[in-house]
Amino acid sequence: MLTVNQILDLNWNKVNNLIPIIAQDIISNQILMHGYVNQKSLLITLKTKKLTFFSRTKNRLWTKGETSRNYLKVIDLVTDCDKDTLLALVQAEGDTCHLKNKSCFITKNTNISFILELEKILKNCKNNNNTSYTSRLYKKGINKISQKVGEEAVELVIAAINEDRKHVLEECADLIYHILVLLNYKNIKFIDLIKILKKRNK
Structure with a gap:
């Protein structure tokens, strides 16, 4: 500063x-x-x-x-x-642009900003009652969510051992999604993980 x-x-x-x-x-x-x-x-x-x-x-x-x-x-x-x-x-805190956009410059989401946007979508599913898979998963609670994280982790390991690149990517995406659901359920933000990783990199 x-x-x-x-x-x-x-x-x-x-x-x-x-x-x-x-x-x-x-x-x-x-x-x-x-x-x-x-x-x-x-x-x-x-x-x-x-x-x-x-x-x-x-x-x-x-x-x-x-x-x-x-x-x-x-x-x-x-x-x-x-x-x-x-x-x-x-x-x-909120949108920066007076046109109710995140930024005054209109660009495509970066990879990290897409994760943050997805985090907002998951939070909305957590707080709203609808029939989506995510909302139904939240209703089942932390035990079911944790079970899904474990299942996706195992499936990723199997795909990696089989050296199937496409399957690895798909299972990895599934695992990251369910991890984000778990974090959101526990009111933990993705940025909290980034802070830990940055600290460990020092």
């Missing part, structure tokens, strides 16, 4: 004492939005941990989410090598 001294040391001369800033989701790496900041908005961002911009059209400071409550919680704030552009690594 930038310090106050580092903020003052940025190159403020290029764009009328403003610096462009890019907000990136720290979990999915998806680019969420672009804006501008001045020194005061950055100091507010450091204090509140909510990304605050300088609006050139409104000619004032504004915190993303001040109306919608879809804040961008700043986890880290870094500068580029020329000290004239900033990257804010954030956790997004």
Whole structure:
């Protein structure tokens, strides 16, 4: 995270004492939005941990989410090598775009963002009564869910021993799906697994 001294040391001369800033989701790496900041908005961002911009059209400071409550919680704030552009690594609370999209930039889901989207779908199935396989599995409880994880793990092992690539991929997808169901049932987020893996990689 930038310090106050580092903020003052940025190159403020290029764009009328403003610096462009890019907000990136720290979990999915998806680019969420672009804006501008001045020194005061950055100091507010450091204090509140909510990304605050300088609006050139409104000619004032504004915190993303001040109306919608879809804040961008700043986890880290870094500068580029020329000290004239900033990257804010954030956790997004709700949709970032005013058009009710996750990002202001329309792109296809990355692999990790698809997992996170699937996690939301599973959570919706958990909380809603419908006839889908996932909802029925949630109703049967943790014993049945755990049993399915075990069954899929065994089937994956058999496929791997038989060296059937297509079967390995299909069984692996089944296992990951059921693991996600189990995690969701236990109110554990996929990002919690990523944090453990990153910690073990140090």
